[in-house]
């Protein structure tokens with residue numbers, strides 16, 4: 001068991017109101033590098049809300065979130081955005097690729113925003129990532145010339161643009177047929193098992209959840225169980 005890179009310490013998220021609405025309550029868990037973690041539970045139980053807290057997209061209203069032992073809860077919006085750009089990759093159900101750009105340009109965007117690589121290196125990195133997703137030939141195509149499965153693999157390449165330690169997915173296979181879904185799940189598991197990243201996915205698909213190393217079950221905004229599983233090897 002490796003040390004968690006991200007630790008949620010009784011985090012909660014409530015919306016103000018009378019009465020307040022609790023999206024997540026008292027959630028504690030550690031996210032480990034090299035592991036594929038699935039968050040499961042019935043519709044509306046707070047899976048996405050928890051993922052957005054873990055991904056520094058939303059801010060907890062109680063508890064603490066520790067990234068590499070640093071409490072990131074009190075950081076400003078700009079600081080959190082910078083951390084997201086440097087340390088996190090996100091894959092959503094909808095790909096959110098920019099339609100006016102090619103696959104290559106979409107993958108290069110986060111690299112450019114981070115600003116650490118010169119243009120030729122950024123392009124080489126983006127091409128490598130697309131090639132690793134089996135998309136070397138599609139680099140110059142815009143999203144509307146790609147299939148749904150290809151678009152989602154471009155989105156994964158984009159999520160990896162800045163070599164994040166954490167990759168978070170919100171129903172990343174939700175729009176895909178079973179063949180493409182299996183391929184995307186294999187890629188996500190490889191990111192954990194072969195590349196040592198911490199991969200966390202919200203899913204309602206119990207077959208995908210069965211492939212996870214760690215299954216986090218939620219009910220009514222709370223974590224009801226965290227179970228380590230022995231998934232079949234890839």
Ligand SMILES: Nc1ncnc2c1ncn2[C@@H]1O[C@H](COP(=O)(O)OP(=O)(O)OP(=O)(O)O)[C@@H](O)[C@H]1O
Nearest residue numbers: 015021023041042043044045046047048049050204
């Ligand atoms: N901004 C908001 N304002 C009010 N209610 C919200 C808001 N965001 C989420 N909710 C509610 O909070 C609950 C948790 O939502 P969340 O999207 O986290 O659940 P989920 O488990 O991911 O659901 P699903 O599987 O259907 O996507 C739901 O009942 C949702 O309607």
